[in-house]
Amino acid sequence: MLFHGEEWNSDFRFYAKYSFSRSYCRTPRKKKSVFAQNFDKLYEDERCDLPTNEDGHKQLMYDAVMVALSKAKKDVEKIDFFLTGDLVNQMTPSNFTAQALGIPYLGLFSACATSVSSMITAALLAEANQAKWLIAGSSSQHNAVERQFRYPLEYGTQKAATAQWTVTAAGAVLIGQNKPGTPSISCATVGKVVDMGMTDPLNMGAAMAPAAMSTLSSHLTGHGKTVDDYDTIITGDLGSSGFKLLKALANEQGLPHTKNFRDAGEEFYGKDPSFFAGASGAGCSAAVFFSDVYQKLQKGEYQRVLLIATGALLSPLSFQQGDTIPCIAHAIEISINEVGRI
Template sequence: MVMKGLLKFPSTPSIVATGVTAGPLEKKSAFQAGFDKMYDDERCNLKTNEQGHSKLMEDACMIALSKVDKIPADADFLVTGDLVNQMTPSSFFATTVGIPYLGMFSACATSVSSLLTAALLTEAGMSKLAIAGSSSHHNSIERQFRYPIEYGAQKGAAAQWTVTAAGAAAVVPFQKGFPSIERGTVGRAIDMGMTDPLNMGAAMAPAAADTLKRHLEGHGASASDYDLIMTGDLATVGFSIFKELVKNQGITEFDNFSDAGMEFYGNNPDFKAGASGAGCSAAVYFSEVYQKMKDKEYKKVLLIATGALLSPLSFQQGETIPCIAHAVELTMK
């Protein structure tokens, strides 16, 4: 059956464990209580930012595995990604763990696209244990996409702070008592002509609204079915625009709506509009949201991770910012 990007998982693969690691600044995060490991050094005591980045992801993966008493050799697939050129941090860590590896790039929406891919592999009966995840590292991402870390450029109120964090989830065939993956929607790349790389939320909001609409209509669901609908890293500005767009779709109640990036650092003005980065949604989904599902506080959640598919080159060449949003629906039975 052709589904036009809609995914259904009748076998409902489960997430049996998660691992979340974060950098020193993330101790200020509203979600820090749920993080498994936080480093005091922004490079995890390694030489370069990128090595630290790799270490974050590796530790998140190892923590997730250790929670179910597994070692990397037990895993069938590793599906991860990050934002650094050619995703070297993910690839380098993939060489150390030695799990068959699929690199995944959907910018900051990688958390959900990897989770969907791992669920598909499990659904197809090809995987007994797959690790899905994504990560970002402030210093390595900022220097690549914007300016050197110590450059004194003024950031506006719409700017977002790339988090240093990684999240990994261990996906297995259905197991009772764990959150499982029921449905998903693969997003469409959407470009509304936004050009400001310091206002990513505004660029990403239409992609999130589009994916939400397609998910609800395609699966015959309504927004009120969910205990939580959480977008990835729209942050305050993007989330306000997202709500406006969603209002046009006839949704008026926003009590169950939230955004990981907006809430990540609380209301700390130092971080402007909020957090962003592939590690932002992964860290929040796989800590707080996952835990609350396990505690049965949430029974049904919709996670819509958002990503801006730009590169420094495309921006300098005057291109607009195409964006993507992928959705995954988790249930707790």
């Protein structure tokens, strides 16, 4: 892995599979993601026909893992570590998923950046020869997350145009030693916490954009790359307002971005204004990275991509106490030299 110019000597194969829950409960419209045709599993009920939102949240991640294992023809017993996290207090959906799977578990909290931080950690464990196969990923469930970080759903509180809609989705990826024709992780950058003093939980995109810019700049400088080295540079869930700010920050640093910059949050719901500035949640980047981006790599439409997942590191308590919102962004570079099938 490239950390500040040091070469990571191995490539890592990863099988990307994902599940998505279409939200029918307490949503403004019965709409699904524009990426739904790429997802492996859809649900009619946001709770996955289980009693609570948290039960449904757990089921999403469990199903995503099982789909990934099925596609790769691997048994649970062959997996050395399970790395994941979510946005609920103490990550209980992830904890219960780990209990159900019975895989040695490392719970990670990078907020909505967990999809990438889990991949980085998994790849480092494989690089250190501490594991052969690992599952990484993240998840979110709309109702469980929204009632923590914003307002009780029953209030029907109006939201600003900068607000984002937490997705109900999960993504899991199986990581192991690479073989020709499969996407490989070639390098990564672990971001620093950036806090610009923002306190509005309904404007997360603007809070996270500087962290995304910081990590992008560090990655390009540390690894001797330019934006033109990538078919796409896709951020996790800045939404339309945060993505606009990121592009403005890139302009200030002289980085062209019109051709290959994308944001999963802005695209997830097809820029439908019913979802305000777009999507958010730990499942947002996981679902888009492990579906649309991964499939484009497999088909040869992309040869090299940079995934930058962003996260707002606030808690319900810190928000209530008027604290600012510290943010993080992690980047991982994925490439493919030969189109192949898993």
